[in-house]
Amino acid sequence: xxxVRIIPRLDIKGPNLVKGIHLEGLxxxxxxxxxxxxxxxxxxxxxxxxxxxxxxxxxxSLHDIISETAKRIFIPITVGGGLRTISxxxxxxxxxxxxxCLNTAVIKNPSLIREASRMFGSSTIVVAIEAIxxxxxxxxxxxxxxxxxxxxxxxxxxxxxxxxxxxxxxxTSVDKEGTGQGYDLExxxxxxxxxxCPVIAHGGAGKPSQVVDVLQKAKADAVMISSLFHxxxxxxxxxxxxSLEGNVEFLKQKRNFHTFEACSIQHLKHVLIDxxxxxxx
Amino acid sequence: xxxxxxxxxxxxxQLGNLFSVKQACDTVGINAEISSLKKDILxxxxxxxxxxxAFIEAMNNLKKLDLIDAIKDTVNNSTPIFGICLGQQLLxxxxxxxGAGNGLDLIxxxxxxxxxxxxxxxxxxxxxxxxxIYSSSQEWDKTPLTELQKDEFMYFIxxxxxxxxxNDCILTLTDYDGIEFCSSILDRNLFATQFHPEKSGEKGLSxxxxxxxxxxxx
Numbered sequence: 001x002x003x004v005r006i007i008p009r010l011d012i013k014g015p016n017l018v019k020g021i022h023l024e025g026l027x028x029x030x031x032x033x034x035x036x037x038x039x040x041x042x043x044x045x046x047x048x049x050x051x052x053x054x055x056x057x058x059x060x061s062l063h064d065i066i067s068e069t070a071k072r073i074f075i076p077i078t079v080g081g082g083l084r085t086i087s088x089x090x091x092x093x094x095x096x097x098x099x100x101c102l103n104t105a106v107i108k109n110p111s112l113i114r115e116a117s118r119m120f121g122s123s124t125i126v127v128a129i130e131a132i133x134x135x136x137x138x139x140x141x142x143x144x145x146x147x148x149x150x151x152x153x154x155x156x157x158x159x160x161x162x163x164x165x166x167x168x169x170x171x172t173s174v175d176k177e178g179t180g181q182g183y184d185l186e187x188x189x190x191x192x193x194x195x196x197c198p199v200i201a202h203g204g205a206g207k208p209s210q211v212v213d214v215l216q217k218a219k220a221d222a223v224m225i226s227s228l229f230h231x232x233x234x235x236x237x238x239x240x241x242x243s244l245e246g247n248v249e250f251l252k253q254k255r256n257f258h259t260f261e262a263c264s265i266q267h268l269k270h271v272l273i274d275x276x277x278x279x280x281x
Numbered sequence: 282x283x284x285x286x287x288x289x290x291x292x293x294x295q296l297g298n299l300f301s302v303k304q305a306c307d308t309v310g311i312n313a314e315i316s317s318l319k320k321d322i323l324x325x326x327x328x329x330x331x332x333x334x335a336f337i338e339a340m341n342n343l344k345k346l347d348l349i350d351a352i353k354d355t356v357n358n359s360t361p362i363f364g365i366c367l368g369q370q371l372l373x374x375x376x377x378x379x380g381a382g383n384g385l386d387l388i389x390x391x392x393x394x395x396x397x398x399x400x401x402x403x404x405x406x407x408x409x410x411x412x413x414i415y416s417s418s419q420e421w422d423k424t425p426l427t428e429l430q431k432d433e434f435m436y437f438i439x440x441x442x443x444x445x446x447x448n449d450c451i452l453t454l455t456d457y458d459g460i461e462f463c464s465s466i467l468d469r470n471l472f473a474t475q476f477h478p479e480k481s482g483e484k485g486l487s488x489x490x491x492x493x494x495x496x497x498x499x
Contacts, residue, residue, distance in 0.1 A: 002458045003410045003434075040482075045411055045436075071304055076436060076480045096300040098333070098438075098480065120296070121334035121367070123407040123438045167407055167438075196397060198405045221405055280411035280434040 003278045004215050005045035005222035006265055007200065008229050010035055011052045012062060012081075018052065019226055020145075021178035026052065029230050030237075036069050038233050042265040045280060046076040048101070048170075048224055052145060054082025063095040070096030078126055089116055093124070101170065103128040104143040107150050107157070110164055117165030126200075127166040129154055131187055132174045139187060146174035154187070155194055162195035169195060170224060173203035178227060180206025180259030188218035200224050207261040208271040215277050231262035286312040287326035287498050292352070293317045294342040296334040302365065305479035309490040310499045319351045327360060327498055328352065330473075332367025336376040336392065336441070339367055340384065349385065356387055356470065361496045363425075364473030366439060369466065372473055373443050388468055390445035399459050407440040414453040414464050414476070424452060424467055425492035433484055435464070435476035442475055 010032050011018050017035050018026040029035075036047055047069075054060045060082040070077060079092045080101025089100050100120075106112050106127055117125045130146050131139040131154045139154035158169055171191045173184035183204040192199045198221035201214045205225045214220050272279050291302055293315045306313035306329070313329065314321070322328065330352070332339060343349050356362050364372050373384045376392035384392070395406045411434040414426075421427055437455070442462040445451060450468035454461055455475070465474040472492055478485035493499040 001413065001456055003412060005410060067300070070301055074301075074305065074308075074479060074482050074485060076438070076477075093298055094300065096298070096304070098298050098301065118335055119338060123409060123440065124333055168409055196403065196406060198407070198409050221409070 001278055003280060004220070004272065005200075006268060006279065007046045007048050007078075007222055007224045008035070008039040008044050008265070009048040009050060009202065009224045009226045011050050011226065012065065013051075013053050014061075017230070019178065019230055020052075029234065032065050033068060034237070035230065035233055036073055038237070039229065039265060040073045040075060043269065043281065044075060044265055045222075046078065047073070048078045048080070049097075050101070051079075051081030060088065060092060063092065066092065066095045066097055080126070080128060086112075086116060086119060089120065093120065099124050099126050099167070101126040101128050103130065104148075106161065107141060107143055107152060110160060113161055113164035113166055117167065121167070122165040122197075123167040125165065125167050126170060127161040127168075128170040128172065129158060129161070129191075130172045130174050131184075133184070133187070137186070142174060146177075155190060158191045159194050162197050166197055168198040168200060168221075170200040170202050176204030177202070179204060180227060182206060182210040183214040183218065183220075185214060185218045188214055188220050192219050192221075198222060206259050208263055208268050211268060212272065212275045212277065215272065216275065227260050228263055228268070229265060231260050232264050235262055236264075288324070289313045289327045289329060289493070289498055290321050290325035291315045291329045291331060292322065292348065294339055294346060294348065296332065296339055296342060296367075298333055299331055301477075301479045302329060302331045305486055305489050309486055309493060311489065311493045312498075317346050317348070319347055322348060322351045322355055325355065325360060327493075327496055328355060328362040330362060330364045330368035330371060332365060332369075332371065334367055336367065336370060336384070337382045339371055340382055343371075353385055353387065359470050361470045361472070361492075363492055364471070365479070366475060366477055369473035369475055370441060370443055372471060373445070376441065387471060388445060388450060388466065389447065390443055392441050393444050394441050395457065395460060404458050404460070407438060408457045409438045410457075411435065411481075412437050412455050412457060412476075414455050417448070417451050417454050419452050419467065421452075423495070425472055425488045425495065426452065426465070427491050428487040429484060434481070435474070435478065435485060436480040437464075437476045439475060
């Protein structure tokens with residue numbers, strides 16, 4: 001059988017879980033460890049931790065969060081953000097990550113994919129592609145959370161990353177990310193048709209039916225989701241805004257997230273099963 | 282006072298996520314120590330051979346660390362061993378991965394890669410998914426799987442799988458997109474899984490606990 005995976009994505013800035021729109025304009029939502037534990041108990045299939053400011057500082061600072069999380073959470077953890085070298089990869093794997101997610105470093109130096117996959121096994125190497133639509137059927141890859149232009153064609157790059165030994169590819173639609181308008185089905189579907197490794201769709205989930213669409217129509221192997229689950233967590237849990245530093249205005253306001261139908265992992269999985277999409281309950 | 286708890290050595294051959302295996306051991310109460318030293322392996326009450334990574338790289342590292350004979354002798358001396366993922370594959374005779382290479386050859390069999398397509402349909406490789414394990418002929422009572430229901434979901438991440446020469450050692454099978462493969466084995470003192478019990482939630486941890494109980498390690 002084939003099952004799909006539901007992967008909550010935790011964007012981290014310093015000690016906080018944050019969330020932006022189009023990968024920008026970050027708001028503080030809470031403590032990463034609280035969210036991670038909640039998602040584990042809810043039946044998340046994996047967790048993704050992304051250090052969203054690491055690329056700016058050229059280093060990943062998630063080691064403590066990872067080793068703390070890995071003590072209590074027995075599902076796979078992928079870590080990304082600012083990983084540049086074999087030794088950076090080794091460090092986060094030693095800290096308890098199961099997989100690493102690479103973007104900037106491998107666009108600059110694609111052979112790092114081959115080197116890392118030979119050394120750690122291709123299944124350990126996840127390549128992230130941040131895509132921005134530049135015209136009809138044309139997408140370019142960006143780095144640093146959609147800020148840095150590379151001029152690289154997304155579809156050429158996805159194929160090349162696959163050939164070099166990427167274990168899976170996360171395809172992010174920067175245009176849709178944080179908007180809740182649904183996945184870019186054209187983008188995901190095309191990337192999926194070009195590669196032999198699993199494809200994780202990211203960016204745009206605003207309600208369960210859109211997740212069904214990207215799995216059924218674009219045939220994604222997994223989905224990475226932030227806002228839908230984060231807003232559900234915030235609804236279900238007491239606000240910790242007072243104990244946090246940073247831009248917490250958003251949290252305090254308890255605003256209505258109008259483009260999002262906050263939903264739990266369990267609820268989403270039941271919706272998938274109702275649509276004959278196999279997943280672990 | 283010195284601990285009388287029996288000692289399990291997690292073999293460190295400089296590849297893969299030993300942290301999560303150690304965490305799983307700690308959580309269920311196994312007295313585990315990570316080591317690359319021959320003498321620790323020879324002295325161990327039980328061994329865990331984890332593994333993420335490439336088969337050839339793994340065998341090369343075991344060779345460099347001079348651990349191959351130590352592991353084989355210890356296991357042939359009926360010390361229990363628990364292989365995980367690549368650690369399961371290493372127990373077999375040889376692999377197709379990046380050109381043929383020899384394994385520890387404790388169990389006869391081959392390591393094969395998933396095909397790129399089956400009946401004209403693309404097969405995604407690696408398999409990265411929670412998938413069901415089910416029984417072939419062996420019962421799960423008294424095995425490390427004793428607490429699991431039939432068709433339990435476990436976490437898999439692999440491009441290769443083992444094909445034992447003899448079916449007797451096959452404990453569970455799994456079907457990936459139409460391809461049925463051996464997802465765990467139990468043969469004398471050798472137990473091994475293609476899936477990652479330490480990444481398969483609380484059900485996965487029960488496998489560590491029951492393996493350890495079966496050998497009075499906890």
